[in-house]
Amino acid sequence: GENVEQHPSTLSVQEGDSAVIKCTYSDSASNYFPWYKQELGKRPQLIIDIRSNVGEKKDQRIAVTLNKTAKHFSLHITETQPEDSAVYFCAASHYNQGGKLIFGQGTELSVKP
Amino acid sequence: DTEVTQTPKHLVMGMTNKKSLKCEQHMGHRAMYWYKQKAKKPPELMFVYSYEKLSINESVPSRFSPECPNSSLLNLHLHALQPEDSALYLCASSQDQFAGGQSGELFFGEGSRLTVL
Numbered sequence: 386g387e388n389v390e391q392h393p394s395t396l397s398v399q400e401g402d403s404a405v406i407k408c409t410y411s412d413s414a415s416n417y418f419p420w421y422k423q424e425l426g427k428r429p430q431l432i433i434d435i436r437s438n439v440g441e442k443k444d445q446r447i448a449v450t451l452n453k454t455a456k457h458f459s460l461h462i463t464e465t466q467p468e469d470s471a472v473y474f475c476a477a478s479h480y481n482q483g484g485k486l487i488f489g490q491g492t493e494l495s496v497k498p
Numbered sequence: 499d500t501e502v503t504q505t506p507k508h509l510v511m512g513m514t515n516k517k518s519l520k521c522e523q524h525m526g527h528r529a530m531y532w533y534k535q536k537a538k539k540p541p542e543l544m545f546v547y548s549y550e551k552l553s554i555n556e557s558v559p560s561r562f563s564p565e566c567p568n569s570s571l572l573n574l575h576l577h578a579l580q581p582e583d584s585a586l587y588l589c590a591s592s593q594d595q596f597a598g599g600q601s602g603e604l605f606f607g608e609g610s611r612l613t614v615l
Binding site for chain 2: 430
């Protein structure tokens with residue numbers, strides 16, 4: 386079955402710096418890759434997603450890139466702010482697995498003012 | 499309304515108690531999910547209901563019993579739990595089971611924090 390590995394497990398940056406979180410997946414049939422942000426004590430919330438027919442997607446300060454050949458995708462956050470501090474989870478799924486999301490282990494991002 | 503509402507927010511129960519967690523959504527979504535989450539770990543899928551029928555059971559112990567009374571409601575009945583079952587239980591919904599493929603994102607509720615003594 387699908388396996389998603391996420392690195393790093395913790396990331397500390399200064400406010401205003403960029404942050405990059407990387408994920409690799411094992412099943413080449415996966416075609417949907419969402420990123421969820423979970424603040425302390427809150428629900429996971431979708432912040433951006435990408436489908437396999439697209440290489441890059443941006444939404445203001447966040448962007449996701451997908452390399453299907455290498456089976457990895459990355460989250461890029463620019464001009465980080467303290468409110469970006471949270472745990473970020475990547476995930477992968479494909480239609481033939483009933484749409485089941487396979488999550489990475491998470492990255493705890495800390496943005497220091 | 500893009501909310502998934504879960505009750506109760508907190509629940510403490512003994513190992514011999516019977517309790518239920520409830521989840522409600524009014525987005526017209528036809529797939530609903532139960533996840534279990536330990537601190538700083540990813541959500542672990544437990545059950546999926548699609549069009550009110552159980553579609554996926556991830557080999558969850560029978561002390562957890564899901565129920566989908568209608569397309570807007572999802573319950574999780576709890577009986578004879580163990581202390582290791584203490585966790586945040588998240589309900590989620592999506593337009594259909596194939597979340598993201600054609601149907602957009604998975605919406606999570608705020609969760610029910612369960613403590614088993």
